[in-house]
Amino acid sequence: IDKAIEILRVKGISKASKKMSRDAKEGVVVVSGDHNKTSVIEINCETDFVAKNDDFIKFVKELSEINNICSSNIDKLNQTKMSNGKAVKDNLVDLIAKIGEKITIGKTKTISNSSTTNYQYLHTIVKDNLAKLAVVVSLETKENSDTVKTFGKQLSMHIAASNPLALESNLIDKAIIEKEQKLVAEELKNSGKPDEIAKKISLGKMNKFKEENALLTQAWVMEPKKKVKDIINELAINDLKIKEFSRIKIGE
Numbered sequence: 001i002d003k004a005i006e007i008l009r010v011k012g013i014s015k016a017s018k019k020m021s022r023d024a025k026e027g028v029v030v031v032s033g034d035h036n037k038t039s040v041i042e043i044n045c046e047t048d049f050v051a052k053n054d055d056f057i058k059f060v061k062e063l064s065e066i067n068n069i070c071s072s073n074i075d076k077l078n079q080t081k082m083s084n085g086k087a088v089k090d091n092l093v094d095l096i097a098k099i100g101e102k103i104t105i106g107k108t109k110t111i112s113n114s115s116t117t118n119y120q121y122l123h124t125i126v127k128d129n130l131a132k133l134a135v136v137v138s139l140e141t142k143e144n145s146d147t148v149k150t151f152g153k154q155l156s157m158h159i160a161a162s163n164p165l166a167l168e169s170n171l172i173d174k175a176i177i178e179k180e181q182k183l184v185a186e187e188l189k190n191s192g193k194p195d196e197i198a199k200k201i202s203l204g205k206m207n208k209f210k211e212e213n214a215l216l217t218q219a220w221v222m223e224p225k226k227k228v229k230d231i232i233n234e235l236a237i238n239d240l241k242i243k244e245f246s247r248i249k250i251g252e
Contacts, residue, residue: 024102025251026051028126029134030064033110038118038136039068040248042106050101057127059095063088063105064129072108109136109246116140116243119152123160135159137245143237151235158221158228159247167242169210169217180209215242 027044028051043060050056062082070076078089086094096103111118116138124132135156141148166172184205188198211217216229223231232240 024104027103027106027250028057028060028130029122029132029248029250030060030067031120031122031129031131031134031136032064032068033118035117035119037068037071037110037112038120039064039072039108039110040134040136040246041067041072041108042248042250044102044104044106044250045099046101050099050103051126053099055095056099056103057130059091060130061128067108068110071112072110074105074108077105077108107248109248111136111138111244111246113138113140113243115142117144117148117152119149119156121153121156121160133160133247133249135245135247138243139240140243141237141240143240147235148237148240151231151240154222155228155242156245158218159215159245161221162215162218163247164215164218164245165213167215167244169214172210172213177206177210181206184209215245 024044024046026046026048027042029040029042031038031040033039041060041064043056043063045051045056063077066080066082066088067077070080078087080088082088082091084091092103092105118136118138120137121135122129122131122133123135126132137152137156137159139148139152139155165176181202184202188202191198193201212219216227216232218228220226220228220231226234232242
């Protein structure tokens with residue numbers, strides 16, 4: 001963002017430069033690529049009205065394709081020339097000046113693994129491959145059956161709804177775990193319970209938190225009495241594994 005402000009000032013577009021200090025919590029998430037290599041990019045703006053603007057949509061669609069070629073390398077993406085011969089960063093400055101809103105590139109992710117197939121789900125579609133929430137999940141298996149394809153689609157929908165933090169509990173960001181532990185400790189400190197009981201309750205709460213936020217141990221959205229790992233076991237496909245996933249939602 002600072003670099004964008006700098007560029008705007010150098011170009012003398014003071015109005016657009018002032019806009020960069022404002023909040024941009026609307027926008028779209030765009031998916032590009034194919035089943036082998038899939039990229040997601042978030043482009044933020046200030047209002048939902050601009051997210052549906054033709055100039056904005058044209059820009060983000062082309063940007064999404066470039067992002068897939070650049071494998072979500074932001075520096076490379078910003079320097080890449082678009083169809084009009086100008087670099088992405090310069091086109092972004094021009095778009096801000098033309099539309100009159102702060103526009104920024106948010107989160108990006110490219111998923112490309114050998115021997116895997118990617119599945120995607122778009123929620124609240126704005127137009128074509130533009131949405132408010134996008135999920136890409138990578139499945140590893142030699143099997144190419146309808147069962148696997150259905151599971152891939154359902155799993156991407158599950159991730160959209162359940163928002164897992166990691167594939168397994170031991171992969172959840174340590175900072176998130178520490179923050180949750182502090183919250184639990186604060187909650188129990190005011191409960192007046194003896195230390196031994198408080199420790200047991202704390203352990204139980206943390207185990208539940210990890211279970212509910214790790215994809216494999218989450219309750220399966222379509223059959224909540226079962227966990228995601230139970231569904232995988234029931235499919236009885238020996239080499240089926242979830243390799244990785246990405247979930248990007250506007251404003252999160």
